[in-house]
Amino acid sequence: MAAPTASIVAIYPGSFDPITNGHLDLIARGSRLVDKLIVGILRNESKKPLFSVEERREMLEEVVKPYANVQVGCFHGLTVEFAAESGANLILRGIRAISDYEKELQMALMNRRLQPGIETAFLMAGEAYSFISSHLVKEVASLGGNISGLVPPLVETRLKARLAALK
Ligand code: PNS
16 A cells, blocks of 8 residues: 655745735645635734734635635744744745745745744745735725736726725
């Protein structure tokens, strides 16, 4: 009898303020590579987020519904601790351009030092999404630019409403 294969549980940590179509593309592709994917929203109020963690979680839960093996969680503190508590053996991150690489490499090496049993794997962003970031989407939306196709429709609606309420 063949030895049982260990299952791969991955976390995909990030700020997701808010989730973009680039994140969603990574979730869709990542979910096909692992048995379970847990999207982890970092609770870090010092970053002055536009959306609360609960709001970000609501939006994420809605958009990951099509992916049966994807769950959403929140964490504060170390990513590797969240991974260990979640029973994960992999951290998934996306790389859009070479400019992302340096920071991601540093984080991956630090995470490996902190928790040698947990590997980091990178997926290259889909070429249609490689210029998208939550930060730029918020900036463009706040200046009245068109963000359709950059974020899921429900995020677009909520983003416009939040920005209008702040005016
Ligand atoms: O979406 P982001 O803002 O690029 O995500 C960054 C994130 C959340 C992955 C990173 O800031 C992080 O892991 N923060 C948790 C703190 C931590 O574990 N730091 C030490 C290892 S780098």
